[in-house]
Amino acid sequence: MRLELVRRPEPSRAMMALSPLLAVALTVVAGFVIFTLYGIDPFGALYVYFIEKLTAWWSIQDLVVKMTPLIMIAVGLALCYLSNVWNIGAEGQIALGAIAGSILPIFFPDWHGPIVIVLMLLMGILGGMLWASIPALLKIRFGTNEILTSLMLVYVAGFLLDWLARGPWRDPNGHNFPNSRPFGDGQLLPVIAGQHVTISIVFALVIAVAAWLVLRHTLTGFQIAVLGQAPRAGAFAGFSRNRGIMLAFMISGGLAGLAGICEVMGPLAQLRISVSPGYGFTAIIVAFLGRLNPLGIILAGFVLALSYLGGEGVQITYGVSDQIARVFQGLLLFFVLACDTFIFYRMRIVRPVPASATVPEVKHGNA
Amino acid sequence: MGMLELQGLILTIITAAMPLIYAALGELVAERSGVLNLGVEGMMAVGAAVGFIAGYATGVPAFGLLAAIVAGMAMASLFALLTLIFVANQVASGLALTLFGLGFSAMIGDKYVSVPGLGLSRIHIPGLSDIPFVGPIIFGEDPLVYLSIVLAIGVGWFLFRTRGGLIVRATGDNHTSAHALGYNVVRTRFLAVLFGGGCAGLAGGYLSIVYTPQWVPNMTAGRGWIALALVVFGTWLPFRVAVGAVLFGAISILQLSAQGHGIAIPPQFLAALPYLTTVVVLVVISRNRMLMRVNTPACLGQAFVPDR
Numbered sequence: 001m002r003l004e005l006v007r008r009p010e011p012s013r014a015m016m017a018l019s020p021l022l023a024v025a026l027t028v029v030a031g032f033v034i035f036t037l038y039g040i041d042p043f044g045a046l047y048v049y050f051i052e053k054l055t056a057w058w059s060i061q062d063l064v065v066k067m068t069p070l071i072m073i074a075v076g077l078a079l080c081y082l083s084n085v086w087n088i089g090a091e092g093q094i095a096l097g098a099i100a101g102s103i104l105p106i107f108f109p110d111w112h113g114p115i116v117i118v119l120m121l122l123m124g125i126l127g128g129m130l131w132a133s134i135p136a137l138l139k140i141r142f143g144t145n146e147i148l149t150s151l152m153l154v155y156v157a158g159f160l161l162d163w164l165a166r167g168p169w170r171d172p173n174g175h176n177f178p179n180s181r182p183f184g185d186g187q188l189l190p191v192i193a194g195q196h197v198t199i200s201i202v203f204a205l206v207i208a209v210a211a212w213l214v215l216r217h218t219l220t221g222f223q224i225a226v227l228g229q230a231p232r233a234g235a236f237a238g239f240s241r242n243r244g245i246m247l248a249f250m251i252s253g254g255l256a257g258l259a260g261i262c263e264v265m266g267p268l269a270q271l272r273i274s275v276s277p278g279y280g281f282t283a284i285i286v287a288f289l290g291r292l293n294p295l296g297i298i299l300a301g302f303v304l305a306l307s308y309l310g311g312e313g314v315q316i317t318y319g320v321s322d323q324i325a326r327v328f329q330g331l332l333l334f335f336v337l338a339c340d341t342f343i344f345y346r347m348r349i350v351r352p353v354p355a356s357a358t359v360p361e362v363k364h365g366n367a
Numbered sequence: 368m369g370m371l372e373l374q375g376l377i378l379t380i381i382t383a384a385m386p387l388i389y390a391a392l393g394e395l396v397a398e399r400s401g402v403l404n405l406g407v408e409g410m411m412a413v414g415a416a417v418g419f420i421a422g423y424a425t426g427v428p429a430f431g432l433l434a435a436i437v438a439g440m441a442m443a444s445l446f447a448l449l450t451l452i453f454v455a456n457q458v459a460s461g462l463a464l465t466l467f468g469l470g471f472s473a474m475i476g477d478k479y480v481s482v483p484g485l486g487l488s489r490i491h492i493p494g495l496s497d498i499p500f501v502g503p504i505i506f507g508e509d510p511l512v513y514l515s516i517v518l519a520i521g522v523g524w525f526l527f528r529t530r531g532g533l534i535v536r537a538t539g540d541n542h543t544s545a546h547a548l549g550y551n552v553v554r555t556r557f558l559a560v561l562f563g564g565g566c567a568g569l570a571g572g573y574l575s576i577v578y579t580p581q582w583v584p585n586m587t588a589g590r591g592w593i594a595l596a597l598v599v600f601g602t603w604l605p606f607r608v609a610v611g612a613v614l615f616g617a618i619s620i621l622q623l624s625a626q627g628h629g630i631a632i633p634p635q636f637l638a639a640l641p642y643l644t645t646v647v648v649l650v651v652i653s654r655n656r657m658l659m660r661v662n663t664p665a666c667l668g669q670a671f672v673p674d675r
Contacts, residue, residue: 005454005672086458138646144653147405147458148596148645155589155642163635284462321477323584326470330409333463334445337455345454345672 023335049310066305069259073283076252089150091280092157097257100127112186128257136249180271200262211294384616386570390594393566400559401539401666405461408591409468414571416472439568473584484580539664
């Protein structure tokens with residue numbers, strides 16, 4: 001007996017909706033097994049991981065703060081992956097957004113006000129775009145693999161940020177801590193709820209809805225889908241593949257840059273040697289869990305933000321390494337990808353044919 | 368620079384190249400069969416963690432290295448299950464493997480940070496290893512250096528001189544035809560991916576048992592990605608890949624020794640050099656589209672579901 005995939009005549013709508021939920025459920029089951037193996041009460045640990053953080057106002061604020069960059073970045077990445085462009089360097093584009101957006105308050109510490117805030121945001125977007133344009137141009141001009149170049153630039157961006165924060169941009173009055181000077185009022189985003197939920201969550205939600213509208217109702221959205229799914233058809237329709245690559249990188253780079261500067265102008269309130277705990281990579285999972293649909297990404301961003309906080313929770317309560325969050329995130333992506341298979345295929349059980357049932361061999365010669 | 372210092376430099380460059388050679392040769396075989404496994408970094412990280420723990424538990428480096436290989440293969444089989452059985456997107460699955468592997472290795476290695484590692488003694492042939500300068504370089508390396516040479520030659524011989532290698536390449540170049548000829552595409556790819564995983568695991572084990580020797584989370588530091596770039600740089604040919612690995616070993620060691628000599632460049636710029644070089648090298652090689660077209664496996668990254 002063996003299992004075999006059979007292509008469905010039409011993609012299953014039910015599985016499209018179910019697959020992310022199934023993946024989350026399987027991750028919870030895997031979590032149950034992992035906690036049991038660690039000798040921890042699995043029910044208690046799962047409660048701490050997935051539910052406790054939803055019961056207190058301060059942790060809900062934390063959740064929103066972590067959701068924000070994940071949603072922004074994942075929306076951009078979804079546009080990339082839909083058009084079959086593989087930007088995996090968002091983590092570097094976040095860093096460049098943070099750096100470019102910090103130029104104004106570092107060189108002109110006295111400037112502040114709404115215009116400065118808007119300029120900082122714009123420069124952050126530009127910084128991310130600039131960094132993303134490198135793999136895009138190399139791909140268009142030389143056919144260089146964008147997966148590898150965008151990933152390599154993550155390390156380069158990391159070193160650049162590290163150098164700036166420890167070196168020329170370090171706060172002269174900062175007791176040698178590797179930070180820039182703290183940014184003040186009129187250089188930070190306004191807080192709209194609680195102590196640290198800034199207006200950036202509104203940006204993230206507006207961006208997701210706008211991206212959904214663009215994908216669904218505009219020619220650009222159609223071009224992205226066609227170039228991704230049927231590049232030859234796209235070429236016949238006169239859509240430029242190179243323009244598609246550039247567009248995907250510009251949007252995703254710009255959004256990652258925006259996420260970076262929003263971190264600096266929000267939770268961090270200064271430039272540091274690291275501005276993101278791997279949001280650029282986690283956003284890849286968010287994009288896939290959201291089925292590359294901007295509205296789905298809002299929900300997926302919530303789930304992945306919860307996975308960060310839950311990791312901290314079980315570390316505090318049970319002393320498990322908080323790296324368990326990354327294990328859950330990786331598992332979640334595995335399960336999403338496996339479940340997505342059943343949108344296009346169904347599993348069939350093939351039983352071995354009994355020997356007696358085989359077609360008798362045709363005998364040759366004299367009968 | 369004295370002779371002794373130069374000798375030391377060459378020895379370190381060779382050891383620095385080892386993880387790259389192993390990981391890249393393994394990935395080369397997988398890619399020749401048509402599978403792009405972007406999970407090299409994750410398989411290496413798990414190999415490094417499991418290898419370190421097994422070596423620490425038994426006190427025998429060989430056990431650690433063996434465990435690293437098995438761990439790499441286990442990770443690879445996860446990837447193979449996803450991409451070959453569930454025909455999931457190879458790029459996304461590879462990324463998932465890397466994210467999972469980095470997290471998993473950090474989790475299981477949590478208690479082993481700052482525990483001293485084992486190390487692997489270099490061989491010593493009386494007489495030969497004592498020849499001044501060249502003796503230690505040619506006759507005094509650790510056993511895995513010699514194994515890597517055997518592996519590079521072996522992979523080249525297998526791919527281009529044996530029937531099995533021909534099947535692997537046929538599967539990578541045209542899986543529909545290979546299937547029509549009666550070759551089992553999925554099985555061939557599964558084995559090639561497992562081989563790649565074993566090599567990546569060994570590369571990780573080399574890092575934590577021989578090269579550093581200690582366990583630190585994220586100690587692979589992008590070497591898995593550089594190995595992926597090396598396969599492209601070497602245009603899927605084992606000999607070129609090996610040469611590329613030594614070249615990258617040289618760059619990473621030379622920038623370290625430049626930092627040590629207090630050259631007036633910020634250390635971050637020097638540390639970024641191997642990654643920048645990777646980008647430049649990829650651009651230079653992919654500019655030559657003819658060379659790329661001749662050697663790139665035509666079905667690289669494409670899922671295969673047999674027609675019935």
